[in-house]
Amino acid sequence: MKPESRRIIELTEYQLATFERDFIPESVGDKIYQNYGKEIDIEFPNRKTKDKWELKSKGRVGNIPITPEFHIAIRPKVPINNLFGMLEYAYNLKIKFPQGSIQCQSLQESYERLANILAQKILERCRKGLYRDYLSKTERLAYIRGRVDLRSALQKPWDVKLKCHYHEQTGDIEDNQILAWTLFMIGRSGVCGETVSSTVRKAFHALQGFVTLKPFKSSACIDRTYHRLNQDYQLLHALCRFFLDNTGPSHEKGDREMLPFLIDMANLYEQFVAEWLKANTPKGFFVKQQHRVTHDPNYFYRIDLLLCDIATSKVQYVLDTKYKAPDKIDNKDIYQIVTYAHALNCQNAILIYPQNLKQPLDIKNGDIRVRSLTFSLDSDLNEAGKTFLTSLPQKILS
The missing domain is CATH 3.40.1350 (Trna Endonuclease; Chain: A, domain 1)
Known part of the structure; x- marks a missing residue:
């Protein structure tokens, strides 16, 4: 089935939606029940439901790829522009938008807008040069570098290689690794259209070769240290936190599987009210x-x-x-x-x-x-x- 013929199961948070029996294959219903029972209440067709499917989101909004052919799109009850405003406060996204430029029609557009901003700003930072820091290293070398481990040298005087402790300046640090992992997760989400996906891929490739791809949780983006040389990373990590917070694990194996994007509205409301009151x-x-x-x-x-x-x-x-x-x-x-x-x-x-x-x-x-x-x-x-x-x-x- 081609992407344009993909079937979308459209829901609105906390609202019951019904579908004809033949709209959703039973195998898809099984996957929803088994993998997303905590996020979605699902009732299979029976006498009580008048032979129809019944689905209701439990306060999550976003996109869930059930199979390549079937996706669930859950709309928020909150107006999209207000949802965007909540995200700005909750994640401290200090982004200066031109007047009237954040008119998004759907949650997917909001996601794409933020993904595009992150990718563009990473590309901009790559052009200026990635932030680098000194990391401690210990290696056996044929020459002296940094501090020699004398105890090791005396224990093995015949070994021509000396154990040295030194610091090396590198861009392969956590600040940049978080960016690479987030771009990787966005690329796997399948939410973005081709234009934004192309920019995300370009930014990811700009980091490849310089940065090791390692998994991170959203908590890695909190309470980081910023100073004159990496101050612009504060916004980058705030955006990363948003994507890592709301991208769920895939229930299928294989790197090509798309990932669900789900916002827990109760948590978002709590974060938003807290940050608004702080401000x-x-x-x-x-x-x-x-x-x-x-x-x-x-x-x-x-x-x-x-x-x-x-x-x-x-x-x-x-x-x-x-x-x-x-x-x-x-x-x-x-x-x-x-x-x-x-x-x-x-x-x-x-x-x-x-x-x-x-x-x-x-x-x-x-x-x-x-x-x-x-x-x-x-x-x-x-x-x-x-x-x-x-x-x-x-x-x-x-």
Whole structure:
């Protein structure tokens, strides 16, 4: 089957979609069930479903290649431009776009846009020269280089080769290896069209021969050291983190298999709200993210966000993001955030939702006030953030 005749199973996150029995072969349904059961609820045709397929995404958006002929495309509920804005904040993508230039019609276009930016900037850095650093090496040499291992030389005086410890300047360092691995993963994703794929291949080939291809996780892109000589790598690694975060492992063997690209919207919402608050922290406060509370060596938990007083460092607000819009707030969510507030001796607990709830929450649990507030994703993100801040008590804004 040619690429243009590829069959796309189109879904929207959290929305049930039905398909006729003959639209999806049973073998494809089996692969979805076996390999992507955590991402997609699937019901095979039966009497209950009126002999139709039923599929629903569990909060993931993106592209899943099931077979070369069948792909799943999952659209976000969030407007695409707002999704792009969330990604910019969540991954600190400090990219200056011309006015009105980020009008993407689909998630694939957003992915391609960022892949093209990464590839172009890597090519630009290759033209200027890759950042190089000194790495420690130990080798047996027929000549002296660096520091000679005297103990080794005395133990084997007949050996004409000396064990030497020295430093060698090279471009085959982690800073560049991360770039190569990310380009390799983008190339395998199958998401990009031919124009962008060509640029990605060109950038990858520019690194080949200078950089060893090694696998990296997205965590390798966090908390790296930047200075005058490699400052531009900060954006490159931020883009790499986005791609490595959201590119899943292939369930098939072989380098030619395409990889799924899936964004966990709950995690993205959490990262976005955290980074927006860091960039727009109310005066007199600071934000802590993923604060760890340890009860004993075997039990701990992490709290999404804390809003703390600068003068006293006291936690004023415990914040927990919930990427859902329930008719009624789950008691488990209330119990969880009350537990967090108790652990930190904080009297204000906030559950943050992307939409206004039919039954907003504002209750007292002992001396803890528990509320639900909205950080909307439906309109302008910065205006939504300001609205969220104004919904906090006045002392936060004074």
